[in-house]
């Protein structure tokens with residue numbers, strides 16, 4: 001771009017040049033390295049193996065070195081005017097601090113461990129390395145300051161891996177009283193991940209030509225990489241459970257007319273065209289394939305019961321607090337109490353259920369006790385979120401309704417509550433996510449067992465009985481010990497090896513149980529989100 | 543159209559007539575309000591009569607001894623600087639001030655001869671007869687149809703619920719007739735007749751305000767109170783609202799607060815001027831108040847010298 005004089009008034013951005021392309025390639029390289037580091041961390045790629053025909057560690061090292069060299073080349077090129085940029089006088093103190101941190105680690109580790117000078121010298125070296133990196137970032141012009149220290153960091157780290165100084169089998173015994181060591185499997189992905197973040201940041205700044213625009217690009221890339229890593233983490237977690245759980249889940253599954261069990265739907269007896277024994281069977285001696293149906297049904301009823309208890313109570317309390325009670329000491333106390341209840345450990349709720357509810361409901365662990373315990377756990381969140389949602393309903397609606405002569409209660413019912421419903425549903429969704437996976441309260445109030453025969457599947461609807469004496473309705477199913485998925489999972493894990501005789505592959509059985517639990521919770525989520533979407537649609541104009 | 547945004551202590555103009563002025567301790571002279579300035583004589587019936595109305599918010603004396611008669615089927619404008627108590631006054635007429643816990647009201651307000659501030663007043667009935675339109679349009683986040691049917695439904699005049707539909711007693715036709723009538727009366731029907739089931743929040747600001755007026759008409763009011771109904775609207779939407787108010791005054795008694803003096807002059811039959819401190823200073827025929835006010839402070843306010 002010789003001759004293109006850079007005056008302050010350039011409105012149109014410069015066209016893409018080869019140097020821009022180099023910076024863009026550097027950003028792309030960072031993204032690839034980032035992905036590789038995450039994959040290595042979750043052992044999706046093996047450090048001892050090869051990747052694209054090269055040993056994995058060597059490849060990572062080579063790529064890191066290349067990225068570092070590219071970053072340095074860009075900065076130095078910019079300093080000597082061969083690359084057109086718009087740098088500030090200094091990269092700034094924050095960038096300096098950011099660059100100093102890894103150099104402190106490297107300086108300290110090299111001096112005290114690699115060179116064996118001991119802790120004191122190591123500390124001095126750490127500070128010195130950090131100070132040099134800080135100065136090298138802050139003192140020169142921004143283009144050099146934000147590339148040279150970080151580029152060298154990448155290059156040094158890359159060379160250490162590339163030359164095999166730290167290879168796939170490297171271990172650093174920490175020599176503590178406890179058994180503790182840093183292994184290559186841990187160090188290499190983590191170091192790659194962090195240095196790559198720095199590399200991506202520096203090359204994004206370079207791509208933006210430094211200055212304000214460069215900083216914008218740098219922040220943009222950092223935020224994106226961060227968001228991607230969160231999503232990747234979540235995705236990996238779910239994927240891991242799915243991969244481990246599917247074999248057990250589909251054990252003996254079959255599709256085809258007449259393969260499934262017979263069920264009665266609306267009074268008509270039909271034979272289902274699919275058969276998934278794991279979710280359709282309990283455990284029985286003569287079953288070909290064992291399953292967890294009783295626990296699934298138990299979990300579903302448990303959540304339904306808790307929601308039925310907590311939502312009316314919680315919304316009612318929120319209505320009272322926001323619409324009727326005067327704001328003051330009393331509402332403040334209630335607020336503190338609800339917040340405190342929400343942070344109360346679940347085992348405490350469980351203990352309450354165990355000590356207070358169980359003696360009152362037939363002196364045995366029962367579904368009802370579990371429902372009530374979890375309902376109380378859910379209650380504070382429902383109160384908090386419903387209150388929040390009602391407070392955010394504009395007072396104009398209440399005024400408009402009152403001016404039409406509509407009573408307060410009718411206003412709450414027809415205007416305030418519908419407007420607050422999406423918020424209430426959000427609270428219930430969050431709460432259900434928590435209680436559906438609770439193990440401790442169930443352990444104390446509902447129990448169940450490791451393997452539950454199909455005959456113990458609760459039938460809440462079918463068990464309602466009408467009696468001639470008060471209370472006129474009875475439901476024995478509610479008073480029976482029932483299992484739920486989290487507890488069954490816990491029981492399966494603690495039961496250890498003793499499972500072998502009942503289930504052909506205990507490990508697959510456990511993972512499949514975990515997967516089912518995940519699916520059940522996610523289904524509740526899906527129902528909640530769909531409900532919220534529906535209510536929101538009604539409140540909005542598109 | 544100047545408005546005194548910060549209610550300062552009044553520095554009224556000195557008058558030569560010592561009878562009309564009162565020397566304060568600070569040596570400034572403050573014009574003394576005279577009863578005859580607010581004694582508006584008109585033909586026809588008084589729809590609402592306010593006598594010696596005092597309103598306090600805690601220790602804050604927001605309205606001081608206001609008396610005025612509001613003639614039936616006409617437009618009464620209330621003007622005055624911000625914070626002088628216009629909204630407070632308006633809210634007394636349908637007892638919306640009851641909703642403010644710190645407010646205390648003394649005095650008498652009569653609607654067609656019946657005392658509004660007495661024990662046993664049916665607030666539902668009062669607010670049905672004295673409707674209100676607010677400063678910023680506040681339709682409910684419901685469909686246009688539901689917005690208008692809301693009041694009558696809650697009062698049990700319309701039943702379109704599930705049970706009524708099952709029993710084949712649904713008032714859906716009646717409701718649709720009501721919706722159409724109110725929307726026509728509020729000059730909105732032509733713009734929304736094809737999207738009655740759309741959410742009201744999708745309408746423009748001016749349309750929303752006319753919807754609020756239509757909603758107010760749905761319960762058959764006798765008096766319509768409007769608190770700066772056009773202050774959030776653009777000039778074209780404002781003009782539509784003004785035309786609408788003119789039409790409404792043939793059937794309804796309209797009381798409108800505005801800080802736009804041209805608007806008051808254009809649409810009202812009589813004008814009441816409140817000044818800072820919660821006093822009603824002058825009340826009379828709009829032409830008289832604007833062209834030949836008794837009070838010098840009112841003249842200053844109207845000509846923009848005030849404040």
Ligand SMILES: Nc1ncnc2c1ncn2[C@@H]1O[C@H](COP(=O)(O)OP(=O)(O)O)[C@@H](O)[C@H]1O
Nearest residue numbers: 599604623624625626627628629630631642644
């Ligand atoms: N809800 C309230 N609580 C306490 N004071 C209020 C309230 N509403 C109005 N006031 C006070 O009463 C006075 C008159 O207010 P308002 O009637 O809103 O005036 P205007 O409508 O003429 O601008 C002001 O001083 C205001 O601060």
Ligand SMILES: [Mg+2]
Nearest residue numbers: 628629630769
């Ligand atoms: Mg006002």
